[in-house]
Amino acid sequence: MNAFRLLRKYISMLFQSAMEYRASFWLTAAGHSIISFTSCISLLLMFERFGQLEGWTMWEVLLCTGAVQTAFPLAECFGRGFDTFRQLVRTGGLDTLLLRPRNIFLQIFGWRMDFTRIGRFLQGCFVMVLAVSHLPSLWFPAKLGVLALMVLSGAAIFTGVFILGAALCFWTVEGLEVVNILTYGGQEISKYPFDIYKKPYLVFFTGIIPYACSFYWPLLWLTGRSGSAWCILAPVLGLLFLIPACCIFKLGVRHYTSTGS
Amino acid sequence: MKMYFSLFRMKLIAGMQYRAAAWAGIAAQFFWGFMVIMIYEAFYRSSSAGNLPMDFDQVCRYVWLQQAFLHLFNLWNRDNELLEMITSGTVSYELCRPLELFPFWYARLLGQRLAGTVLRCVPVLMIASLLPGAYRMTLPPSVPHALLFLAALTVAMLLATAINMFVYILTFKLMNAGGATLIVSAFSEFLSGSLIAIPFMPKALQYVLYVLPFRYTADFPFRFYTGNIPMTEGLWSLAAAVGWLAVLYLLGAVLMKRALRTAVLQGG
Amino acid sequence: MSGISKTFRVVQRGQGLRGAAGALFHREYREIRALRNVSFDVPDGALVGMIGPNGAGKSTCVKVMAGILVPSSGTCEIMGYVPWRDRARYVGHLGVVFGQRTQLWWDVPVRDSFELLRDIYRVPEDRHRRTRERYTDLLDLGDLLDRPLRQLSLGQRMRCELAASLLHEPKILFLDEPTIGLDAVSKQAVRTFIREINRDDGVTVILTTHDTADLEALADRILLLGHGQLLYDGTLEGLRARYDTDRTLTVRFTGNAGDVTPPGCTLISSGEGMLVYRIASDTVPSAIAQLAGALSLTDVRVEEKPVDEVIATLYRDLRIQ
Numbered sequence: 001m002n003a004f005r006l007l008r009k010y011i012s013m014l015f016q017s018a019m020e021y022r023a024s025f026w027l028t029a030a031g032h033s034i035i036s037f038t039s040c041i042s043l044l045l046m047f048e049r050f051g052q053l054e055g056w057t058m059w060e061v062l063l064c065t066g067a068v069q070t071a072f073p074l075a076e077c078f079g080r081g082f083d084t085f086r087q088l089v090r091t092g093g094l095d096t097l098l099l100r101p102r103n104i105f106l107q108i109f110g111w112r113m114d115f116t117r118i119g120r121f122l123q124g125c126f127v128m129v130l131a132v133s134h135l136p137s138l139w140f141p142a143k144l145g146v147l148a149l150m151v152l153s154g155a156a157i158f159t160g161v162f163i164l165g166a167a168l169c170f171w172t173v174e175g176l177e178v179v180n181i182l183t184y185g186g187q188e189i190s191k192y193p194f195d196i197y198k199k200p201y202l203v204f205f206t207g208i209i210p211y212a213c214s215f216y217w218p219l220l221w222l223t224g225r226s227g228s229a230w231c232i233l234a235p236v237l238g239l240l241f242l243i244p245a246c247c248i249f250k251l252g253v254r255h256y257t258s259t260g261s
Numbered sequence: 262m263k264m265y266f267s268l269f270r271m272k273l274i275a276g277m278q279y280r281a282a283a284w285a286g287i288a289a290q291f292f293w294g295f296m297v298i299m300i301y302e303a304f305y306r307s308s309s310a311g312n313l314p315m316d317f318d319q320v321c322r323y324v325w326l327q328q329a330f331l332h333l334f335n336l337w338n339r340d341n342e343l344l345e346m347i348t349s350g351t352v353s354y355e356l357c358r359p360l361e362l363f364p365f366w367y368a369r370l371l372g373q374r375l376a377g378t379v380l381r382c383v384p385v386l387m388i389a390s391l392l393p394g395a396y397r398m399t400l401p402p403s404v405p406h407a408l409l410f411l412a413a414l415t416v417a418m419l420l421a422t423a424i425n426m427f428v429y430i431l432t433f434k435l436m437n438a439g440g441a442t443l444i445v446s447a448f449s450e451f452l453s454g455s456l457i458a459i460p461f462m463p464k465a466l467q468y469v470l471y472v473l474p475f476r477y478t479a480d481f482p483f484r485f486y487t488g489n490i491p492m493t494e495g496l497w498s499l500a501a502a503v504g505w506l507a508v509l510y511l512l513g514a515v516l517m518k519r520a521l522r523t524a525v526l527q528g529g
Numbered sequence: 530m531s532g533i534s535k536t537f538r539v540v541q542r543g544q545g546l547r548g549a550a551g552a553l554f555h556r557e558y559r560e561i562r563a564l565r566n567v568s569f570d571v572p573d574g575a576l577v578g579m580i581g582p583n584g585a586g587k588s589t590c591v592k593v594m595a596g597i598l599v600p601s602s603g604t605c606e607i608m609g610y611v612p613w614r615d616r617a618r619y620v621g622h623l624g625v626v627f628g629q630r631t632q633l634w635w636d637v638p639v640r641d642s643f644e645l646l647r648d649i650y651r652v653p654e655d656r657h658r659r660t661r662e663r664y665t666d667l668l669d670l671g672d673l674l675d676r677p678l679r680q681l682s683l684g685q686r687m688r689c690e691l692a693a694s695l696l697h698e699p700k701i702l703f704l705d706e707p708t709i710g711l712d713a714v715s716k717q718a719v720r721t722f723i724r725e726i727n728r729d730d731g732v733t734v735i736l737t738t739h740d741t742a743d744l745e746a747l748a749d750r751i752l753l754l755g756h757g758q759l760l761y762d763g764t765l766e767g768l769r770a771r772y773d774t775d776r777t778l779t780v781r782f783t784g785n786a787g788d789v790t791p792p793g794c795t796l797i798s799s800g801e802g803m804l805v806y807r808i809a810s811d812t813v814p815s816a817i818a819q820l821a822g823a824l825s826l827t828d829v830r831v832e833e834k835p836v837d838e839v840i841a842t843l844y845r846d847l848r849i850q
Contacts, residue, residue, distance in 0.1 A: 027440025101621035196303035
């Protein structure tokens with residue numbers, strides 16, 4: 001599996017690079033986690049004021065939030081290359097990557113990784129653990145497994161959206177806002193269970209950008225609100241989102257090579 | 262003065278060049294606004310208590326104002342060009358010019374905020390005023406209210422820029438544009454009422470926030486517009502905001518001068 | 530390369546405030562013909578220099594040859610591959626050096642960058658070690674290998690860059706302005722190296738440059754591009770023969786100048802015991818003979834026009850600049 005070996009090498013190289021600036025690293029990591037932290041505090045304060053949210057208890061919502069806040073930093077870290085893809089194109093770095101005999105996705109992942117997201121990742125994990133500790137119905141391996149699947153699936157979808165956003169760079173210099181809505185907006189909206197929003201949002205985020213498949217449907221099963229098999233299948237569907245995203249990106253590369261930069 | 266105006270004009274032109282970005286930006290504001298409103302709405306539906314600090318339609322107006330004026334008041338703004346200048350030392354070139362750096366950068370950031378807002382706020386507010394029911398954006402309760410709101414808006418904009426300047430001063434001190442500024446920005450966002458409206462916070466926290474200057478960039482002007490804050494309190498708050506503005510501007514100017522001096526001594 | 534043409538569509542931005550507002554609602558396009566029917570053949574092991582003013586299409590041409598740009602029309606075959614179609618298999622045989630950017634990693638020791646490239650190009654460990662040691666010797670990289678790239682000077686970086694591009698032993702090397710910004714010593718080192726790998730290893734080198742000294746030192750053959758067209762394909766001497774027919778003749782003498790002006794000479798300047806003429810190259814011998822007869826010469830100097838001037842005149846004549 002030469003590709004995995006190369007990926008591991010990329011990771012160690014990039015981590016080495018990051019550690020060159022140790023103080024800055026930890027400060028930035030702390031900064032990112034504070035942002036997540038204030039978001040969580042807001043949630044807690046709202047629950048303190050209102051008590052409950054459409055039948056959801058605070059710990060259940062916190063579970064959802066924790067999962068999102070664990071999945072998103074994963075994508076932000078490993079998908080950083082796609083997140084900052086515009087820069088790669090602008091500096092001509094994409095040409096350099098295309099001139100190497102390796103899969104372009106592998107190379108873009110290996111181009112940049114943002115390990116400072118570890119702060120948010122740990123915070124997200126902490127919130128999840130806290131939530132689980134208050135939800136005894138979840139203390140079964142199967143349920144915890146599904147929770148892990150939720151996180152992985154969510155991270156995959158976020159990465160897929162980053163890839164789509166990068167693909168957009170091939171056709172237009174603009175469009176940054178739309179990508180931001182889908183990534184940061186997507187993260188925000190997924191923190192609360194989707195049934196509190198209006199129906200069209202649930203449909204959009206299940207069918208088109210399937211955040212709900214990762215964070216909402218499995219949550220229904222975890223909290224005992226639904227016993228349907230679909231709820232467990234949904235996150236797998238979320239993982240598959242990467243496929244169309246990558247295809248569109250490849251189309252973009254083809255467009256790039258026929259029109260230059 | 263002319264130079265500041267031409268800077269503003271340049272930013273405006275640049276902003277208009279990217280038309281898809283302009284429309285997409287407006288769409289983004291609505292997405293975000295609706296999302297926040299829906300969350301509040303769900304909470305409101307769930308609450309049986311009647312003693313909520315804000316009416317739902319007031320919350321809606323608060324959100325729309327937040328979205329429309331996002332660029333004007335946000336405290337997490339980072340001008341990468343300036344940050345790059347500081348960390349790489351090329352800021353020393355700026356010092357060769359016959360200008361005071363603090364007012365120059367202040368005007369630049371202010372111009373950026375204005376340019377970014379002008380294109381957005383009018384369409385957003387107009388479309389928001391066409392929405393049905395409680396979501397609708399309405400006019401302020403009275404003409405004096407409107408006038409005071411405009412004053413509060415102006416002060417808020419100036420204050421936000423002044424607070425934002427500290428990010429750059431901090432970068433001078435630390436020679437690094439990363440984490441510390443992030444931490445500061447994140448906290449100031451929360452403290453200004455941008456994440457959740459201050460009336461929803463526990464009383465103890467509210468007292469703390471009333472003492473700090475951050476609420477004058479978001480909480481005060483927007484809530485005043487919706488009528489949630491009475492006129493007399495509004496006048497006092499405006500005075501307090503102006504006071505904070507003076508203090509923070511002068512403090513920023515002094516600190517920056519000192520930071521510049523040490524930076525120059527070290528050879529940039 | 531045969532009949533390669535490439536046309537770009539570029540968005541036209543409006544002028545001023547009104548134009549910008551117009552851009553909000555309507556978009557205009559402009560066509561740029563970057564390459565027009567460019568054809569040439571390069572044999573194995575050649576060292577070709579590509580010159581032309583900025584915007585002439587040099588980098589477009591290189592991109593097509595490297596396989597990262599698909600031409601609008603025309604065919605190209607390199608080592609049996611069609612570059613843009615067989616890119617995955619083709620680029621492993623290619624080495625590229627861009628003068629103004631680097632493919633090495635910034636914050637890690639150069640040695641680690643090399644190792645990562647070894648893994649990317651799937652070079653066996655022992656072959657890599659041999660190649661690396663050879664280039665370390667040739668380019669004098671010894672103490673540079675353990676330092677991160679950001680600590681090195683421009684000349685040192687370029688040497689590392691050259692080594693990096695050849696670690697996988699490519700058969701073709703594309704160099705895009707490799708000597709730009711380097712000091713004289715580094716330029717010499719780079720040129721010596723390029724000549725060596727071309728001569729000893731048979732690596733075909735295609736060099737894009739603005740530096741005419743590079744051309745003089747290296748290129749057996751020159752391709753001149755202007756406005757997307759191939760305007761000259763031949764040797765540097767051939768270029769001179771066609772476009773540089775004047776020489777500058779400087780004579781120093783003792784005694785009086787007299788009133789000697791050999792035919793075909795134009796006096797450019799005169800000084801204390803010195804005369805400078807512009808003269809056609811073929812009349813040089815007879816002019817010298819005449820002057821020798823008329824004056825007591827102490828020194829004679831015949832100078833060609835600097836290559837820069839030749840090329841500048843060339844650009845002007847061909848109206849490409």
